[in-house]
Amino acid sequence: MSDKAPIIEMKKINKVFPGVNALSDVDFRLYSGEVHALMGQNGAGKSTLVKVLTGVYRQDSGEVLLEGKPIRPDSPQAAQKLGINTVYQEVNLCLNLSVAENIFIGKEPMKYGRIDWKTMHRKAEEVLARLNLSVDVTRILSSYSIAVQQMVAIARVLDSASQVLILDEPTSSLDEDEVAQLFKVIKKLREEGMAILFITHFLDQTYEISDRITVLKNGLFIGEFMAAELPKLELIAKMLGKELSEFSYASRSDATRKEAAETHKANKTVLEARGLGLQNSIAPFDLELNEGEVLGLAGLLGSGRTEMARLLFGIDGADSGEIRVKGATANVSSPRAAMMAGLGFCSEDRKSEGIFAELSIRENIILALQARQGIFRYLSRRKQTEIAERLIDALAVKTPSASSPVGKLSGGNQQKVLLARWLATDPVVLILDEPTRGIDVGAKLEIMEKILDLSKDGMGVIFISSEFEEVLRCSDKVVVLKDKAKIAELSGDAMTEHGIMRTIAGGK
């Protein structure tokens, strides 16, 4: 494969942002008919490299060759014209337009100077059929799940005659079947001769689909490898620059778990839900969380994990049941009321429900604490900086200063800032909805380690993740959800991936 010439070749790419060398002399090659995985931790420079390739950023130095000729796209549109198409990590679609309109936006089939709706709908169905997806293309996009939206985003670029397809975290919100479906499509496109650049944080997926792997770290080019010749552990080591022995810290040995269970027995219940439910959202459920305990919520996409969290934090008002915090009935009628009762909540959708991109890290961190204090008891600038810097330190947020805008941080660091916001309020119970979604392995481990630390200090944590392995690693007990209902609670020896899957498969 390597004897032919690459379709894309990036040579000695450099890009500097204020205070950060985002890319230093990075090389990258992409071949037709190959899937090339770009791997690295948060801040490794993956997104920046892709943005240089697609014309979002311009490199400070270095050149990009397409079929041997230098190109310098100055916008994503220009890159598209060259046949370089991207599906971004956070789906960039118009939720209020129909599926067909989203696929053909900007290139609608025309007839007599007007949009030819019939052709457009037929063609949209054809394109989606290629992805084995059959939906009503005339319905608005927001009526479909994120998984379907992701497929539509891919269908949009499939439609045009592209030679290079860039998939930035395409699988982060897909369930297993959908991932398999997507991979089928990717493999088909590969056979058709498309060059595919694939960015993911899922190692298994990397090995399942890719032919070639390039690893970046802190903006440096670590190396290019054939997937078949690079053992998984070696890849992880290359990405992290850590020794393998250091990975054990986030998993609880049985001994510590038992020891923890002993201490919890003596502890009091900090959060209790009785018959809490909301029609068309989640069936009434009971929940009990002790001081210093981590409760994992496991289930497939759409099983009701997020709905459960939203109910507990008062985002959606429950129509039955009650919540008790530290034994006292809590009126959790709004996020504010939940916060006042001692709860904290990090949303899974950190971009639209979490961070304030233009505000500084400091302001993002102190916001919830300040909201609890009220408008008039304004924390002094010194106090704010002190809190922010303490938490930036504690969570190892990578930033030149506390006054940089949060929007400039990488996803994992934004997630840490969001976590810091709630830690600043010192909550009794912290609800974390997919805190590890879309961030790299290193940051994932750091966040999971932090969760364990917090629980050791007595905080009750509800941890939601789509990866059972992560849930099992952190949790003292696991609530399994299926089809918008709690179907089981596992603890002790039953807490295995196999156990969860068997519960879901055979559940009521």
Added chain:
Amino acid sequence: MTSWISLTRNKIFWPIVALMALMSFNLFFTPNFFRIEMKEGHLYGNVIDILKNAAPIMLLAVGLTLVIATKGIDISVGSVVAISAGVVAMLIGGDLKGNPKYPIELAMAAALGVSVLAGMWNGMLVSRIGMQPIIATLILSVAGRGIAMVTTNAMIVWLYAKPFALLGQGYWYGLPVSIYLVAAILALTALATRRTALGLFIEAVGINPTAARFAGIKAKNLIFWIYTFSGLCAGISGLVVCSTVMSADGNNAGVGYEMSAILAVVLGGTSLNGGKFYLLGSMVGALIVQTLTTTIYAFGVPPEIAKVVIALVVLVVSLLQSVKFRNLFGGIFGKRELSI
């Protein structure tokens, strides 16, 4: 070099550059533009006129800056100016000897009270009913004209009660009283937003309302009170307008003021997308708008092309505010900036 770059990135830098450019144009082309005379203990001159005439727009711009920071808009302020002017004029009354019907203080308080109610109405529609701000305030913008006409019985009411003229025509230590009023309102608003968490909450709500709610900010209440405050600012502005001309004209008072005030806010660097806001920038913006008008008159630009000239200057200032546009000229303005 770095200090120069950080200076050019300061939001207030470009509006001030624009204002100074306008001023220096006058320095060379408009004779006596900067001449200030002392007459009867008052300062007279174009510069003083600009300050005095800009006062009503500046007052509106203070309220609108906060509204716009929450990603809202209030286009009813021009009508609220007319309502406030109408109420105060009717309560003072057109007695030729200058005897007010009700005490002037009471009349002013009543006018402000009505303006606050108008602001609460807007705030309720936007925050409780969830109406889009432009529609919600369009209602009062249209209906408010009618209310203003009703208060003055569709007539122009002339006032003769001397003490009331102080607000719009009076001088204090040589400067117009209205300027002190603007300075006081501005200072109070700046203190209220920057010395408490109010400013941070407003910006948070403007940038990401959902995240603000999840962080425990009472976004609805906040938005309600911001519109109420905008109503109050419009009411104060109405008092100044009425006092300046000593009359209330429900039909014409404050017409088009909302657009000038929005322009002032935007020229001052606050984005219509909400978020970060710049009160001082809005004041500079209002001065740019007023200086332009005064310059055009002083320079003798024919009225038929005056609007075109204003439009051109606005275009240039808006472009200077745009990071994207400045990046086109990376070499001139130093290193490229990143927009988020």
